Each structure stands twice: as C-alpha cells, then as structure tokens.
Amino acid sequence: MAQVCLRDCKAWQDAGMTFSTTSNEACKLFDATFFQYVTWTNDATIGGIEGSLSRIKAADPNFVMGHVLSNGLELVGTGRSPVLDKELQDDLKTMSDLAKTQSLTEREQSYVAALETFAKGNLVKATALWEEILQNHPLDLLALKFAHDAYFYLGQQTQMRDSVARVLPFWTPKNPLTSYVRGMYSFGLLETNFYDQAFKVASEALAVERKDAWSVHTIAHVHEMRADIEKGLVFLQETEKNWKDGDMLACHNYWHWALYFIEKGEYEAALTLFDNHISPSCKTSGSMLDIVDNSSLLYRLQMEGVEVGDRWNKLVQTTKKHTNDHLLIFNDLHFLMSSLGSKDVGMTNQLLETLKELSKSPGENYQHSHISNLGLPLCQALVEFDAGNYDKVIELTYPIRYQILDIGGSNAQRDLFSQVLIHAAINSGSKSHQNLARCLLLERDALRPNSPLTERLIRKTTAVHNMA
Ligand SMILES: [Fe+2]
Structure with a gap:
C-alpha cells in the first residue's frame, strides 16, 4: 500500500519545491493532506483531509501553501460558491493578503494566482498557470491534480491526458505516488478513447497499489464504454474489497456498477445498489460527485420506465441548498433532475431564473459564458422532457449535441443526455423523429456494439414505427 511521504522543509527544498515556511510540521502535514487528495482517501489517523488542513494552519497560520491547499480543495470540490459563501471568500482573501506580505517563490505565487483565477x-x-508550474516542476503533484480536475470540469479530455503525459517520464517507481500518476494518465487515455492503453496503464497502476480507486474507476469505464457488462460486473465484484471503504470514490464506483445493471435491464439490482451504497454515501458526504451520481442514476432508471418511489424527495433535500450556486452547468443539470423528479416547481424555477440572470453578464467566468448556448437549452430540454414535450426536447438538444462535451464530466456521465435525445425521438409522434431515433441508435450501436440498452431501444423504435 502507498505510504504517505512526510517531507520536511529541507526535503521539499531538495525536491526543488521550496516552501515559504520554517515549520517542518506544516510541510509534513501538507504532504499528508495532498496525499489523501491524490489517493481519494481520508486518513482517520490524522483527522482526514479536514483535520489535516486544520493542523497545517495550527502549525503555521501564515503558511501560504497551506491556505492554497485548503482553498484549492474547496474550489475544486465545487461544493461551495466563492460568490455566495462568505467564509470561503474570507479564506481566499486571507490567502491573497498573506501572499502580498511575504516573499514567495515564483511557484507559490503562481499557485495563489491560479486559485484567485x-x-x-x-x-x-x-x-x-498550473501548467506553467509543471513545466518547471514536473513532480509537483498538486498542480497536476488541480489541473487534472479542472480539465475534467472543462470537458478538455485531450488536455487532461497530455497534461499527465508531459510529466510522467519524470516519475519513477521510487516515488510512492507514481502509480497514482499513472492512474490519472489512464483516465485521460480512456476519455480520449484509447481503451486498450487505458486498461493497460490502469492495470499496471493497480498491480502496484490495488487500493487505487481511481485506476479501478478507469477500468470500470473501459468496460462501460465497450458495453462489456459481464467483465465490468466481475471486475467490480472482485475488487470491491479494495475500494469500498474509500469514502470519496466508492459511491461513484458503485454508480458504475449500477450502470451495468441498467444496461442489462436488471433494475432492481441497480436500485439495491442505490439504496445500500449510493444514496447513503450522498447523505453522509453531500459531495458534488455523490449528488451527481444519485441524480444521474435515478434519472436513467426513470428513462427506462422504472418507478423510483420517493427517492427524489430524499435527494432534493441535499441538492436544494445548491440551487443558486451555478459553479458548473454539469452540476446544475443534475440539481435540476432532482427538482423535476421531486416536483419541486419552486426550485426548478429558481434554478432557471438565477441561471438566466447570470447569462447576462458572464464576465471571465467560463461556465457562465456557456449558459446561453448550453446551460439554458439543456436545462429547458430536461423541463420539456419532464412535461412530455418531446419535439421541443429534440429542437433544443439536437443542434448542440456535439457541444455538450463543453459542460465537462466523463463520456459515460454525459451519455445521459444522448439517452434523453434518443428517448425524446422515440416518444415523439412524428415520423421524421422516428427516423432520427433510428439514426441515433445506429450511430450508438456502431460506436458501442452489443449494448443491451441500445438493443432494447432499437426494439422499442421498431415497435413504435410499426404502430405508426
Ligand atoms: Fe466515472
């Protein structure tokens, strides 16, 4: 198992990454904290990520990189809005103010600037800015991981892959986290459709560290993208003991497991995973990834015609407080699924109205600049789908379907929107839309053969076509 590396001030300096603190304790805790971030774990023996961050601040309240790490994890987590959350604003201000009063290294200054941006x-x-850091410090794993996560939110799959490829040759087996860097690379390969390579690199990473939940996740995706359902089920079942206790990614790996069941049409099995793992995890963590997984799974089951009971009502209690956040369009769409599913008209309207308002003055906010062309049409499409206005759904989503990548997330996650369009085309009464459904399904089948879900939809299209 990967061991946390606890470098003191001198060790960081020797690695070419000098910190502007004299506190060895703060430096060691910095290592311990970002080790947990990179490995998707909370180490209870050091208080988890939250406890470790508090201990860094206690060791040296003026340690700018401690503030960078703390604020960076909040921002990258996308669970708190730097516009609406006063405490987060204050924390960011403290970081910036401290940075102005200290003689920081160029690398530290870049970190502060990146978070302000x-x-x-x-x-x-x-x-x-993180890439600039990596050009000079290829072993700076925090910059690499921040960039990796940001590329994911931007839908920049090629950049996500190449960012790791550029530094990977500098990582040798003597570094305890090298296998995790390979795991990150495997995900970039996967999302750019290099499935064989992704599988190979993730398997190599797992051979070094079997508890690497991110590399497990890559392999789960490979099986999903190939509709290799039985292999996926066996793989997750056999490895479950290695990743089920990782509180940050276990829910998402269970979500992938449930997707296999939906593919097979085994809806009760998917709901059981939801009730036993996916929903409880979300209730405990309230994390964005868990929220997205919960919404996405219920929505997919509903599209398959499954009655999900009062599960939306429970979920909306967690999502409602994020109605006005608008940090990522991808997140907004999943909040909206929950408000539509729970028939919370007030939340639906508020989400749409506040989103519209932000579209008027996006400034340099990347997500806000995509509200008009992507956020609002996709949100409106979900509203129309819920109301059974299928022609309207097609009108809204068909023209932008190749731009949906820009809302971020993985190919597997965004597949939900492809399914929305296909269901709308099938359910629309018009003959031309039946033909569109057939075309979309043929396209889907060509890319991802032997998908039971695709085959079911093809049969449904044929049945509707014959009835017309
Ligand atoms: Fe995933």
Missing part, C-alpha cells in the same frame, strides 16, 4: 470561474486560465 479559479475563484472567478476562469478555469482555462487557472489550468494555464
């Missing part, structure tokens, strides 16, 4: 919603510029 990220807080304004300019994720593209933030990634450029």
